[in-house]
Amino acid sequence: MFDILDKYGAPKNAYTLACTLTPWFGWITAALFVAGLVGGLILAPPDYEQGESFRIIYVHVPSAWMSLFVYMVMASAGAMGLVWKVKVADAIARSCAPMGAWFTFLALATGSLWGKPMWGTWWVWDARLTSELILLFLYLGYMALQSAIDDRRMAARAGAVLALVGVVNIPIIHYSVEWWSTLHQGPTVSKFDAPSIHISMLIPLLIMTLAFMSYFATILMVRVRGEILDQERNTSWVRKLCEKSEA
Amino acid sequence: MFVMNPKRRKVLFTIIFIVMGMGLATALALKAFQENLLYFYSPMQIKNGEAPTNRAFRIGGLVVDGSVQRDQQSLVVSFDLTDTLYNVTVNYDGILPDLFSEGQGIVANGRLDEDGIFKATQVLAKHDENYMPPEVAQALADAGAQIPTDHLKAQK
Numbered sequence: 001m002f003d004i005l006d007k008y009g010a011p012k013n014a015y016t017l018a019c020t021l022t023p024w025f026g027w028i029t030a031a032l033f034v035a036g037l038v039g040g041l042i043l044a045p046p047d048y049e050q051g052e053s054f055r056i057i058y059v060h061v062p063s064a065w066m067s068l069f070v071y072m073v074m075a076s077a078g079a080m081g082l083v084w085k086v087k088v089a090d091a092i093a094r095s096c097a098p099m100g101a102w103f104t105f106l107a108l109a110t111g112s113l114w115g116k117p118m119w120g121t122w123w124v125w126d127a128r129l130t131s132e133l134i135l136l137f138l139y140l141g142y143m144a145l146q147s148a149i150d151d152r153r154m155a156a157r158a159g160a161v162l163a164l165v166g167v168v169n170i171p172i173i174h175y176s177v178e179w180w181s182t183l184h185q186g187p188t189v190s191k192f193d194a195p196s197i198h199i200s201m202l203i204p205l206l207i208m209t210l211a212f213m214s215y216f217a218t219i220l221m222v223r224v225r226g227e228i229l230d231q232e233r234n235t236s237w238v239r240k241l242c243e244k245s246e247a
Numbered sequence: 248m249f250v251m252n253p254k255r256r257k258v259l260f261t262i263i264f265i266v267m268g269m270g271l272a273t274a275l276a277l278k279a280f281q282e283n284l285l286y287f288y289s290p291m292q293i294k295n296g297e298a299p300t301n302r303a304f305r306i307g308g309l310v311v312d313g314s315v316q317r318d319q320q321s322l323v324v325s326f327d328l329t330d331t332l333y334n335v336t337v338n339y340d341g342i343l344p345d346l347f348s349e350g351q352g353i354v355a356n357g358r359l360d361e362d363g364i365f366k367a368t369q370v371l372a373k374h375d376e377n378y379m380p381p382e383v384a385q386a387l388a389d390a391g392a393q394i395p396t397d398h399l400k401a402q403k
Contacts, residue, residue, distance in 0.1 A: 045380035045381070045382075046380070046381065047378055047379065047380070047381075048379055048380065048381040048383070048384030048385075049346065049374075049384075050346075050374070054378060057378070079262055082258055082262060083255050083258045083259045083262065084255060117344075117345060118344070118345070118346055118372060118374050119344060119346075119371045119372055119373070119374065120342075120343075120344030120345075120369075120370065120371045120372060121369075121371055124286070124371070126286040127284050127286065161265070164262060164265060164266055165265065165266075165269050167266055167269075168266070168269045168270050168273045172273070172277070179277075179284075180281075180284045180285055180286065181285050181286050181287050181288075181289070181307060182286045183286055183287075183354055183371060183373055185373070185374050185375055185376045186375075186376045187376065188376040188377075188378065196375075196376045196377045196378065197377070197378040197379070198378060198379040198380055198383055200380065201378050201379075201380075
């Protein structure tokens with residue numbers, strides 16, 4: 001286990017691995033998106049109460065889950081960078097932030113579009129919506145901090161501390177609908193008893209979630225490759241790589 | 248690379264300390280602001296006098312079956328909200344959301360008048376966490392089963 005981590009903690013090996021895996025993940029992502037979208041938009045039946053508008057959950061719910069998941073990846077990678085000074089971990093943390101911000105924005109935007117016809121309002125300041133908005137600001141703050149500090153090591157360290165402090169928001173977002181009375185509905189899928197969603201609607205939702213996960217992995221690898229090249233631009237292996245592609 | 252030495256252990260413990268400390272501080276702060284974080288009050292809380300009387304607040308509950316009375320000439324509507332323990336009558340003059348119906352979860356914004364009637368300035372539908380095809384909902388209704396909702400359960 002640690003041998004593998006040791007090997008791919010080296011920027012060059014991580015770069016090579018990401019190059020090999022990217023096309024595979026790309027195709028898996030495309031296949032999952034086709035399956036999930038056909039299942040969600042065509043095969044799944046309309047909801048008994050919301051009709052066709054419920055189909056927005058196939059984007060809203062996966063992006064909301066991803067906004068939390070990406071944050072945990074970012075904070076964990078940041079912690080690894082802090083403790084063990086793994087450069088690849090710093091590159092991963094830095095690459096996560098813009099994607100996490102987009103997932104958060106997508107969750108907020110789709111939720112708002114759904115809220116207007118269903119609730120009767122675009123936005124309310126209840127605990128779930130407000131804590132998710134704070135998550136968006138955490139991502140944006142992290143990105144601003146990264147670009148404000150010129151030195152890479154310093155930027156990674158400051159970013160990791162900010163990300164770790166912000167981790168406290170993640171359980172708040174998740175449990176907000178249970179701890180307080182909110183306009184946002186309670187959990188549908190992650191309940192202790194059976195999910196409150198019919199199986200014909202649940203399967204496309206799970207496929208879409210896998211598609212989002214796989215999409216995240218693909219884009220993360222592309223971004224990390226760029227980060228590694230930038231980070232290692234003065235090393236001999238990057239120079240050799242550039243000469244090879246120029247020739 | 249992942250070997251622990253005293254310096255790394257110190258950094259790791261500092262991180263754990265920061266995260267736990269932040270968690271504790273936030274938990275205490277949220278506990279203190281518990282009251283302000285409630286998006287709405289339940290009818291029972293209003294009966295117990297926990298809701299503010301001198302400012303606007305929100306009330307949440309289920310629309311009581313058969314309690315909806317519409318004025319023929321205007322948009323004025325009156326209905327009862329329940330948390331199964333206590334009912335509060337709500338008056339509203341405005342457009343109701345599409346999901347408004349008897350038995351539906353509703354959150355209304357407004358204030359309580361002297362007679363204990365809630366004068367709403369805004370009515371929002373609270374959607375529940377259930378998703379099912381129309382046929383399944385029909386079958387459940389035919390069987391006389393209640394669609395399980397725990398989102399507006401009575402708050403003690």
